[in-house]
Amino acid sequence: MREADELVATVFSGLAPLVIEDVIDEGARILVLARTPHQMVACPGCGALSERVHGYHVRTVADVPVDGRRVVVRVRVRRLVCLTRGCRQTFREQLPGVLERYQRRTARLTRQIGVVVRELAGRAGVRVLSALAVLVSRHTALRVLLGLPLPRRPVPRVLRVDDFALKRRCRYATVLIDAETRQCIDVLPGRRVEMLESWLREHPGVEVVTRDGSAAYA
Ligand SMILES: [Zn+2]
Incomplete structure (x- = not known):
């Protein structure tokens, strides 16, 4: 059994901060059951360490493939109680670098x-x-x-994308606007999504894209 544990630890080394409890072969995908280690965690409110469990919840996230198959990790994460008098909050333990908040x-x-x-x-x-x-x-x-995360030059945080029909011959243009300063950033011919994608690729740093005032991609 020790050898099997070592194999699991080698294959899933990127999940080292977690305790892997089981690996289930489901055919098309591999299911990894894991939990966070039993250790003290600092309260985000006051910094005091606690390991008093308030409850558990399960997060299911996809991981890098193994053996040409998809890997799904089901992690049991703790919600802990802060023991500091007056703080008394509960908080969910975080796993930065492994599981980022709100990520699947x-x-x-x-x-x-x-x-x-x-x-x-x-x-x-x-x-x-x-x-x-x-x-x-x-x-x-x-x-x-x-x-x-590659901001190299000033790129708008919130980008507004407006489509314009140019009157002659029904041609279109896509205008990129900094939604916060309302400055025009760029004008692209046409209105294809691919064009916007390649512009975003060349100008990393945009956090939110809105199209014609409505949030198309948040
Ligand atoms: Zn606290």
Whole structure:
């Protein structure tokens, strides 16, 4: 059994901060059951350490593929009680670098998707990822692209995208506007999503894209 544990620890080394309790072969995908270690965690309110459990919840996230198959990790995470008098709050333990808040993928899977979508636009990136047993929608690919932390020059935080029909011959233009300063940033010919994607790829740092005033991608 010790050898099996070592094998699991080697294959899932990126999940080392977690305690892996079981690995289940489900055919098309591999299910990893894990929990956080029994250790003290600092309260985000007052900094005092606590391991008093208030309750548990389960997070299910996708991880990098193994054996050409998808990997899903089901992690039991604790909600702890702060024991400081007057603080008394409960808080959920965080796993930065492994599970980021509100994410449905492990940090290392998101990094891998980021590498692919930065190089390959739109459907090409999604197809390559699918061949690598990483299933993402184009919408997700675009969201990952938007989340790449590479601000090199001033790029608007909130980008407004307006489509304009140019009157002659029904041609279209896409105008990119900084939604906060209302400055025009760029004008692209046409109104295809691919064009916007490649512009975003060349100008990382945009956090929110709104289209014609409504939030198309948040
Ligand atoms: Zn506290």
